[in-house]
Amino acid sequence: MVNPLTYVFRRKVTEKFDFSDAELEALGSELKAEVNQVFGSSLAIRELDSGSDNSTEIEISNLGTPYYDVERFGISFVASPRHADVLLVTGAVTLNMAEAVIKTYEAMPSPKFVIAVGNDACDGGIYKGSYAVLGGVDKILPVDIKIPGNPPTPKEILRGIFALVKKASK
Template sequence: MWKVVRQIAKTGICTEPAPDIGAIDAAQAARIQQELLDILGQALSIREVDAGSCNGCELEINALGNPYYNLEGLGIKFVASPRHADLLLVTGPVSRNMETALKRTFEATPEPKLVLAVGDCACDGGLFGESYASCGRVSNVIPVDEVIAGCPPPPLAILRGILKAVRRRVVQPTGAARLRL
């Protein structure tokens, strides 16, 4: 036991400090929540789809649910069914085995819907590209509204991408049937 204690004392603290993102105060959180309600009329519901990723992006997406980022406190929640979703969050290059499932998920999501491609693999195929086993980027299979680059992108970049896509929904011309309110 003393050997372990000496090792701990010698090594010290190995963890990194929490990232400095400028804490979101109550006024900012209320503003974001009100903006979401003004645009959508309800909380934002997200369906996350792993189309063949290495799970690096999923780890960062899961970090959005911790108390530090407090996604639920901003009025954004994850749902189990695409029928309840306003936004699809797709990670990874689309494997051939997931192509049909991703299309069916997209079709099951009610209008108006948004699609975000998260991570380099979802944006441009990443290391995998297009091959016999991979369709490559998400936009090769379904239309994508916003891309969030990074391998993996940090949680704050994902949150900014989500908010950017929701804000763009309001700015889009009403002629675009997919984004009409």
């Protein structure tokens, strides 16, 4: 018979986890410098789900966790499109959501920027050709940056936001 205390005192097997990511820190400090210069100290993003499977939203939510903490880079997510600089659209645009997407875009102040995040938002993804789906966001809105992936990682999303900020600075 096995003594239960052996499970308590024996060495635990876990994966090695680095608490800092040099690539993320470098990208973040570059991003913060650009955001300060182009948008005046903060970039406000409104995330809009236009008919996704929520995998991309999970990765976007990860940007707010202590590991990524995008607020320290000058990026914040806002509840109202009236406060947003960028519209971050996820999911293929369904027929039911097309009007809501357009109204959200129209409620934003100028200049307006749109980022399509994930394969579904970029071109319709696996829902392309469905009777209930218009396709990617570019079918109804001018898209500035597309971030492909199913879903893209938080770092890829940050790189896409950085590309948008670089594009806006020109």
